[in-house]
Amino acid sequence: MSALKIAKLQKWLFALKREEGGVAAVEFALVAPVFLFMMLGAFDIGHTVYMRAVLDGAVQKAARDSSLETGAASFAEIDANVTAVVQSLSANAVVLFNRQNYANFSNVDQAERLLTDSNGDGICNNNETYEDVNGNFQWDTDVGRQGIGGPQDIVQYTVTVTYPPIFPLGSFSRNGSANDNGTQKDASFTFAGISPQRTLTSVAILRNQPFGQQIQRVPTIRSCP
Numbered sequence: 489m490s491a492l493k494i495a496k497l498q499k500w501l502f503a504l505k506r507e508e509g510g511v512a513a514v515e516f517a518l519v520a521p522v523f524l525f526m527m528l529g530a531f532d533i534g535h536t537v538y539m540r541a542v543l544d545g546a547v548q549k550a551a552r553d554s555s556l557e558t559g560a561a562s563f564a565e566i567d568a569n570v571t572a573v574v575q576s577l578s579a580n581a582v583v584l585f586n587r588q589n590y591a592n593f594s595n596v597d598q599a600e601r602l603l604t605d606s607n608g609d610g611i612c613n614n615n616e617t618y619e620d621v622n623g624n625f626q627w628d629t630d631v632g633r634q635g636i637g638g639p640q641d642i643v644q645y646t647v648t649v650t651y652p653p654i655f656p657l658g659s660f661s662r663n664g665s666a667n668d669n670g671t672q673k674d675a676s677f678t679f680a681g682i683s684p685q686r687t688l689t690s691v692a693i694l695r696n697q698p699f700g701q702q703i704q705r706v707p708t709i710r711s712c713p
């Protein structure tokens with residue numbers, strides 16, 4: 489290579505060293521995915537907060553409506569209204585309902601009372617006796633009865649919502665192909681610890697309206713096997 493060509497090459501390399509054109513494009517390529525991921529996360533959090541607020545409002549209204557004398561006859565319709573409100577925000581949301589009723593607020597989530605606990609483990613066993621308050625012939629860690637209850641009963645109304653996030657960042661799947669044994673593949677897995685489903689639970693505890701006398705609960709004393 490001649491001295492002239494070497495000089496031209498050195499000049500070109502020197503100019504290339506000082507060239508800054510395209511740096512912004514490279515920086516954008518590095519930052520954009522992270523920024524986009526953060527934006528999607530922010531939208532997802534916002535959607536979850538909004539879903540939580542809407543769900544809590546719907547559950548509070550449903551619990552009040554259920555506490556009326558007409559509640560027992562219309563609780564299916566009341567639940568359907570909650571489902572409709574939730575599914576207006578997430579069409580594929582699965583909404584589950586549970587109602588437990590109690591004689592008073594202090595009974596909520598309490599176990600049926602043990603009359604004897606000879607081995608001191610706090611569990612009914614070894615022919616120990618207990619008060620079967622909810623009348624299901626077994627000792628329960630929750631004294632509540634299933635259902636909407638009667639006048640002046642306390643009702644714990646729990647609604648659980650499971651729904652796919654608006655941006656499914658946490659799930660990838662390749663369903664559709666068959667394994668060697670003919671069974672269907674389901675290779676779904678979570679990404680970066682993000683669950684592919686969101687679950688929200690809302691609870692309202694209200695006393696039914698005094699549209700009649702509260703029916704007293706007379707426990708039956710039974711023994712555990």
Ligand SMILES: [Ca+2]
Pocket residue numbers: 605606607608609610611612613614616
């Ligand atoms: Ca025991």
Ligand SMILES: [Ca+2]
Pocket residue numbers: 600619620621622623624625626627628
């Ligand atoms: Ca029981």
